Amino acid sequence: MRILVLGFTGYLGGHVVEHLRALPGARVFGGGRSPDAVINCAGSTDGDPVTLAEVNSRGPAVLCAALREAAPSARLVHLGSAAEYGPGTPDTRVTEASATRPVTPYCATKLAGTVTVTTSGLDAAVLRVGNPVGPGAPPTGLPGRIAGLLRAAGPDPDAVIRLGDLSAYRDFVDVRDVARAAVLAATSPGPLPHVLNIGGGRAVPVRELVRTLARTAGFRGRIEEDGGGSARSGAVSWQCSDIAAAGDSLDWRPSYALEESLAALWAATSVRPEGGRAP
Template sequence: MRILVLGSTGYLGAHVAQRLRALPGARVLVGGRSPAADVDVDLARVRTEQLAKALASAAPDTVVNCAGATGGDAVTLAEVNARGPAVLCAALREASPAARLVHLGSAAEYGPGTPDTPVTESAATRPVGPYGATKLAGTVAVTSSGLDAVVLRVGNPVGPGAPPTGLPGRIAALLREAGPDPAAVLRLGDLSAHRD
């Protein structure tokens, strides 16, 4: 099975590619902006025709889209998180319509919960900022594409190499800077959002 992992040099993509390589019979191709990528693609800027040509050449059975931006201005977030998945779907319909698409969404698409109303997977989407809104736009592009596709909404992944733009990475960086100062936790900001 040929599996193309987009965003394979990012935090989640690197972990996903590593795990997929351990599967018997899996041939993992990496896609992204790295010179070492098997498929050279920047989802924020690539044209559908270019990506379709690259996908036809790679001939994946499955595409796992881990590409995304967690920080930056609204334009950057929209280019990567909304435009990227839409272009990917259009290119897949043209070049590899039978390929399975696994797209990483975000729990931020749901918006915040409260202690009385935790957020579940069946909750309505109510993103409160550009990140959640752009990830939701990407999810809509994938789920309405007509492809064999699934969206996995990820919430606060924790592990080695966590980026400083996400909550776990921000906490780790703050605690590293603070050393033994217990007041550092107060600088994290509002942590009242709840997800079930």
């Protein structure tokens, strides 16, 4: 089976390729081949609205047009975002049938990409991914940024890490579980629903994630909240996905507990004595 992975050098794409290479009979390409399946991991979480639209909205449109011409029978798996749903209701999980109410350019551009893929007429499925966490998390996301701050602070008991408001709830999912879901969706023999939620299925206080990672790191200083925070996530105080459909369609469920994901993230950021980084 020939599988083309777009965005394979990125955080999610790198883990997807790692899972695919362990799949018997799979041939993984970064471009230039006629594929049996395409996994689109390309996307942007940062940038001005024009940049976000170019990557998150126009990118999937160009891809769909190219596939209609070159490989109309290929399975397309596109990584969307749970942020497309917008603000959630406390104690309520969103299903794939829930209304979408994007509140930022990032959310809106990701939703536009999803609409393009699901209405393209291709054999396509969108995985609406929660907040990915785990080894290799980039500093542009909260878990990776916190890990970097903890690494810089070291064991100093007088260290102070100042963060924004940590009162929000998020649905964290291990990046390796996301990669496994993408591989299952790309190789599933039957038709799939147009949209599937991929998350941990649990709303976790962001404050809990930060404190757990701090304990994992052996941090002895103080963490202070100043009330500020990310404009991209600040408008959404609660986020949790119903992941039952992914279980029914892909026989997929998350396999890593949050503590395991954070331990793997911390281990991956460890600095070797000679100055290199852990694998």
